[in-house]
Amino acid sequence: MLFNSFPFLLAFLPLVVVAYFALPHHRLRLLLVVGASYYFYAYADWWFPALMAGSTAIGYTTGRLLERNPRKAVLVAGVVGCLGLLAYFKYAQFAGGYALDFVHVITGRKLPHLRTVLNGIVLPIGISFYTFEGISYMVDVYRGTLRAERDLLRYAFFISFFPHLIAGPIVRYGIMQPQLTVKHRFDADRVRSGLLLFTLGLAKKVLLADGIAAYVDNYLSTPGQLGFFTAWSAAIGFGFQIYFDFSAYSDMALGLARIFGIDLPWNFDRPYRSASPTEFWRRWHVTLSTWLRDYLYIPLGGNRKGEARRNLNLFLTMALGGLWHGAALNFAAWGTYHGALLAGTHEARERGLRLPRPLAVAVTFVLVVLGWVLFRMRTLGGIGSLYAGMFGLHGFGGGLPGHLLLYIVVSFAIVFGLPEEWRWPVERWHVVWVAAAAVLFAVAVSSVYTAHPFIYFRF
Amino acid sequence: MRRLVVFLALTVALLAAAAAFDWWVDPFGEVWKPDVLAAARKQNCLVSEELIGLRYWSFKRDVFFHRPTREFVVGSSRVLKMSDGPHFSNLGYPGSAPETILRLFKSLPASPTQTVLLGVEGFWFNSRYTLPTTDLSTYKELEYLLARSTFTHAVSLSRQSAQLPQHRWKLDRIGTQCVLDRFEPTITWRLDGSRVWGWELDPARFPKFHGGAFTGNLETWRNGYFADWTVLDRSRLDALEQALALARARHWTVVGFPPPEPPHALQVLESDPRLAPQWNAYLKLMPQLFHRYGFKWVNTVDGAKLGCARSDFPDLFHSDARCSRLLVHALAAAIDNRRESLREIR
Numbered sequence: 176m177l178f179n180s181f182p183f184l185l186a187f188l189p190l191v192v193v194a195y196f197a198l199p200h201h202r203l204r205l206l207l208v209v210g211a212s213y214y215f216y217a218y219a220d221w222w223f224p225a226l227m228a229g230s231t232a233i234g235y236t237t238g239r240l241l242e243r244n245p246r247k248a249v250l251v252a253g254v255v256g257c258l259g260l261l262a263y264f265k266y267a268q269f270a271g272g273y274a275l276d277f278v279h280v281i282t283g284r285k286l287p288h289l290r291t292v293l294n295g296i297v298l299p300i301g302i303s304f305y306t307f308e309g310i311s312y313m314v315d316v317y318r319g320t321l322r323a324e325r326d327l328l329r330y331a332f333f334i335s336f337f338p339h340l341i342a343g344p345i346v347r348y349g350i351m352q353p354q355l356t357v358k359h360r361f362d363a364d365r366v367r368s369g370l371l372l373f374t375l376g377l378a379k380k381v382l383l384a385d386g387i388a389a390y391v392d393n394y395l396s397t398p399g400q401l402g403f404f405t406a407w408s409a410a411i412g413f414g415f416q417i418y419f420d421f422s423a424y425s426d427m428a429l430g431l432a433r434i435f436g437i438d439l440p441w442n443f444d445r446p447y448r449s450a451s452p453t454e455f456w457r458r459w460h461v462t463l464s465t466w467l468r469d470y471l472y473i474p475l476g477g478n479r480k481g482e483a484r485r486n487l488n489l490f491l492t493m494a495l496g497g498l499w500h501g502a503a504l505n506f507a508a509w510g511t512y513h514g515a516l517l518a519g520t521h522e523a524r525e526r527g528l529r530l531p532r533p534l535a536v537a538v539t540f541v542l543v544v545l546g547w548v549l550f551r552m553r554t555l556g557g558i559g560s561l562y563a564g565m566f567g568l569h570g571f572g573g574g575l576p577g578h579l580l581l582y583i584v585v586s587f588a589i590v591f592g593l594p595e596e597w598r599w600p601v602e603r604w605h606v607v608w609v610a611a612a613a614v615l616f617a618v619a620v621s622s623v624y625t626a627h628p629f630i631y632f633r634f
Numbered sequence: 635m636r637r638l639v640v641f642l643a644l645t646v647a648l649l650a651a652a653a654a655f656d657w658w659v660d661p662f663g664e665v666w667k668p669d670v671l672a673a674a675r676k677q678n679c680l681v682s683e684e685l686i687g688l689r690y691w692s693f694k695r696d697v698f699f700h701r702p703t704r705e706f707v708v709g710s711s712r713v714l715k716m717s718d719g720p721h722f723s724n725l726g727y728p729g730s731a732p733e734t735i736l737r738l739f740k741s742l743p744a745s746p747t748q749t750v751l752l753g754v755e756g757f758w759f760n761s762r763y764t765l766p767t768t769d770l771s772t773y774k775e776l777e778y779l780l781a782r783s784t785f786t787h788a789v790s791l792s793r794q795s796a797q798l799p800q801h802r803w804k805l806d807r808i809g810t811q812c813v814l815d816r817f818e819p820t821i822t823w824r825l826d827g828s829r830v831w832g833w834e835l836d837p838a839r840f841p842k843f844h845g846g847a848f849t850g851n852l853e854t855w856r857n858g859y860f861a862d863w864t865v866l867d868r869s870r871l872d873a874l875e876q877a878l879a880l881a882r883a884r885h886w887t888v889v890g891f892p893p894p895e896p897p898h899a900l901q902v903l904e905s906d907p908r909l910a911p912q913w914n915a916y917l918k919l920m921p922q923l924f925h926r927y928g929f930k931w932v933n934t935v936d937g938a939k940l941g942c943a944r945s946d947f948p949d950l951f952h953s954d955a956r957c958s959r960l961l962v963h964a965l966a967a968a969i970d971n972r973r974e975s976l977r978e979i980r
Contacts, residue, residue, distance in 0.1 A: 624783060
């Protein structure tokens, strides 16, 4: 079920919120939300909840075992169990496809039945997110920084809670656990503030991200025909589209969770204001980048084993981070590109290279936009064509894409003129602002009929 | 609490107001409102397609129940010119198929008994032929009423026509006919459910359409209805049999027929190797299938044999009023023969 859909907005959400606060007992409320979340997930495909239940069972059981016997083998078994599901559903088609191509080249056998099986694998939405949440829980219990959860209902709530189920933020159980032990009374101010944050996210999605998408998708469908200005506009446009799309989802998730009395961690903080790639990753999809840092980069040795090893660790971490987004070489290339940017930033700093902040922000923005080409264009031909356009190889004609340019100007104004929406003091808003938000909400709701699915649902 | 109430109340009020406005203007004709038919009946006018939209299902049921119907025709858009007196209703519509006919039969009362003219198309048995939505669910209707695109079109239409916010239609006179319409009544409907093309009312205002010649490309010929046709679709045959079984149980008289074809199209259907096997199988199977349920099949596929000229098929697909009259006469004669023979048997 999409947040930006009528079934969610007009039926699911109102019913679940009313039932949640109508129930007198805390555990009944937890049970309601877990049941509703499983239904929410089953809306995409009936068998997805079974997969989530399996992942939940692995995480919970491993946690309990680690509590009694904190052996590395137990942790590895749990992590492999969770990653095994992810590997099969997300990467089997990708890796298996290449393996079959290899077998074909070597032996001449095409193995069509095996290929059909691989092509039939469906990627369950959200699996990348709840797998990482489960892994972080198991590792934290193993490290002793978190007590294992004995209550299966609370753990199931943590994994399945529908606001963050499909596209994050990637929540650590340490943040969620204390919030699940107390009953949240109905607080009109809190519910209102959650609704207002949800409204800002929904409006950002359907009015900005989807508006930009209409033009960007059109231009990028024929990258070979884009002149210099149009190619840059399309690439920058995609940069804003994906930012507004994903940050909108995060705002909506934070707002929804707030309605239920739960605070989720923020995920974005105007990343295009960053003055370096390092800063960019401290502002972009923060719950993923901190996860990669804590559970991959640091265990690999981080920066503790010299510059060369640090750079290698950065490459590896970011390449795997890229592959987390999707089982395709372009995502691996995008991740590696960012690994190179991060390593380059460290090298530049160590050599004392500093740029004035406005210039550094501009350079970082351009570097990030160049990276988005790898992310967005799935084929080598498409990537090459768009880069060729951006570097003027298709000429400078073709005029300026007026409507898209207008969106880009508005996007720059929002990004550089206003703080990230989760920072807005919505809980203190005057009634006039609340009324204005209601108008915005009505417009946004009426726009969901033609809305696009969130980009990060694919991951 | 006050601000939460303001937020929720204002949101609901705005959405409700927009939905009410969209319902009233209904720019795409997605919401069925029978008042236009009531008004047309009062003034004996035609109704423009703009006011019917795609809600053929509701429209045709309205036609049936507001007339003393004893005989009706069902089928595709190619039976829509058929018309035959005060007890006759035309319940065909574009996008019909055996499953919609079965559903229609089920929705009609069993008595009084009816005489049904069932125009069966060959392309119905091509599984690639998909049906347009002619009956929205309540949820889809709500989605339509709340959609921003509906609202912007409703506002745009209201700007074009100052009377639209007060009156959803206007009374127009085209040729000698009065028509309830909005802007451009290129297609209108009679109150018996039969269809009138704009150029039949006023050839100066509405140009007669042409085209439809076979170029060899099945993807484009007749909207691609015959493309990739390899076998007679079993589920559609089953649906047709269920409809016939229901009609027999209700003691209705059913006469099946293929809508007439112009000579060139008939030649294509009978000789093109991609079509001929399926086409001939369909023409061979239908009489057997109708007879199995005690009903007659009249082969009216050859328009020339009925007396229809090539010019009676303006788009080389749909027959005009003259040819449809000849078709009605041929079917009526078959029904009379049938009744005679039944009387003789008894």
